[in-house]
Structure formats: C-alpha cells, structure tokens
Amino acid sequence: MIEFTHVSKRFRERGDALKDLSFSLQAGEMAFLTGHSGAGKSTLLKLIGLIERPTRGQIVVDGRSLGDLPRRRIPFHRRRIGMIFQDHRLLNDRSVYDNVALPLAVTGMSGREIGRRVRAALDQVGLLAFERARPVALSSGEQQRIGIARAVVARPPLILADEPTGNLDPELSSEIYDLFERFHEVGVTLLIATHDQERVARMAHRIMRLHQGRLVADSGNW
Numbered sequence: 632m633i634e635f636t637h638v639s640k641r642f643r644e645r646g647d648a649l650k651d652l653s654f655s656l657q658a659g660e661m662a663f664l665t666g667h668s669g670a671g672k673s674t675l676l677k678l679i680g681l682i683e684r685p686t687r688g689q690i691v692v693d694g695r696s697l698g699d700l701p702r703r704r705i706p707f708h709r710r711r712i713g714m715i716f717q718d719h720r721l722l723n724d725r726s727v728y729d730n731v732a733l734p735l736a737v738t739g740m741s742g743r744e745i746g747r748r749v750r751a752a753l754d755q756v757g758l759l760a761f762e763r764a765r766p767v768a769l770s771s772g773e774q775q776r777i778g779i780a781r782a783v784v785a786r787p788p789l790i791l792a793d794e795p796t797g798n799l800d801p802e803l804s805s806e807i808y809d810l811f812e813r814f815h816e817v818g819v820t821l822l823i824a825t826h827d828q829e830r831v832a833r834m835a836h837r838i839m840r841l842h843q844g845r846l847v848a849d850s851g852n853w
C-alpha cells in the first residue's frame with residue numbers, strides 16, 4: 632500500500648526533518664508512528680498525503696510513484712486517503728452533517744446518496760443524533776469523532792491520523808482507538824502518529840519509532 636525508499640525531507644530553515652527513510656506498509660495493516668515532538672511524524676504523513684514533497688527518495692502509494700503523479704491526479708489521490716488531525720479542523724458555522732458531507736460534495740454524488748453515506752458515517756462514530764448541531768456545541772471527544780466521520784465518509788482505503796487523541800482523556804482516547812480497530816477489521820489500512828507510547832505498547836500492532844527524522848525501531852518491516 633505504501634512504500635518509502637530512501638526518503639529524506641529537508642526544510643530550508645530547519646535542515647533534515649526526515650532522513651533516509653525506507654519501509655513498507657501492507658494493505659490492511661494498522662501501524663503506529665511514535666517519537667518525540669519534532670521527530671518527523673507529521674512530516675511523514677504529509678508526504679503520503681502529498682501535502683509536502685520529499686527532497687530525495689521515492690514514495691509509492693497504491694502502486695503509483697507520487698513523484699510521477701500528474702498534478703491533475705492529486706485530488707483523486709487525496710480522496711483515497713482519510714486524514715484525521717488532532718485539532719479537528721471543523722467548520723463551526725456549519726452543522727455536523729455539513730462537515731461530514733464535505734468530502735462528498737466534490738464527487739458529483741446525488742444528495743440522497745450523500746445523505747445515506749453521511750448518516751452511515753455518523754452512526755459508525757455514535758453521533759447520529761447530533762447531525763443538526765454545530766460542532767462547537769459538542770465535547771472535544773465528540774468533535775474528534777466528527778473529524779473521523781468526515782475522514783471515512785468517502786470510504787478511503789487508507790487512513791492517516793496525526794495525534795488523533797492528543798487532547799482527550801484516556802477513556803475518550805480508548806473509544807477512538809476502538810473505532811480504529813473496527814476500521815482495521817474491515818480491511819482499511821491505518822497509519823497513526825501518536826505520543827502515547829504506553830497505549831500503543833498495549834495494542835498488538837506494528838510500531839515504528841522515529842528519532843530525529845530517522846526510523847530507529849520498527850516492530851515489523853516487511
């Protein structure tokens with residue numbers, strides 16, 4: 632599903648954020664990306680989502696080399712990825728329903744089909760009753776779940792999550808990880824960046840650890 636070959640990313644003002652990274656992630660795998668603040672976790676996820684470009688090396692997603700991807704294919708590439716952020720990035724002047732429907736608005740799907748998909752996604756995260764509410768009226772954990780519903784509404788085969796439970800207490804975090812497990816069970820590929828070393832150690836999934844931009848530990852590199 633994802634293959635990095637000798638990938639480096641250098642920011643002019645900062646130097647190397649990622650150094651000579653090689654790994655692959657199989658379709659259907661669920662893996663955690665850990666490491667100190669500034670280790671390069673977000674940068675790695677951004678490279679996969681084509682929000683940033685590598686300085687060196689090759690990244691292949693779904694059999695396609697991202698370096699060779701024509702510009703017009705980028706929106707299609709992004710639509711196949713569900714991105715989840717720590718800070719939700721919700722539109723507070725829109726309803727929960729509208730926020731979740733956003734990725735479908737550009738697909739030309741009928742309003743009826745959009746409604747069906749949005750309600751299915753809200754049901755998956757336990758928020759069906761809140762579709763008319765504004766995100767600000769909901770708790771932090773609920774807002775995070777809106778972000779997750781929005782990420783999965785287009786049924787992407789790949790989910791990238793950047794500190795998805797950073798602001799949540801342990802109980803709410805567990806709910807989010809249970810949701811990820813459910814996506815994993817139905818075959819979605821997940822790569823989740825987190826500081827929460829204790830939790831990932833308890834879960835039986837691959838752990839990749841970055842330190843100063845290098846991959847220094849990987850519990851399963853195929």
Ligand SMILES: Nc1ncnc2c1ncn2[C@@H]1O[C@H](COP(=O)(O)OP(=O)(O)OP(=O)(O)O)[C@@H](O)[C@H]1O
Pocket residue numbers: 642643644645647648666667668669670671672673674675
């Ligand atoms: N657009 C940018 N311009 C310059 N430097 C950047 C940019 N994005 C990231 N960096 C730098 O690259 C390094 C890696 O940052 P990154 O956000 O990937 O780390 P992280 O492991 O996700 O950290 P955190 O856990 O704090 O989110 C940091 O030193 C950061 O300052």
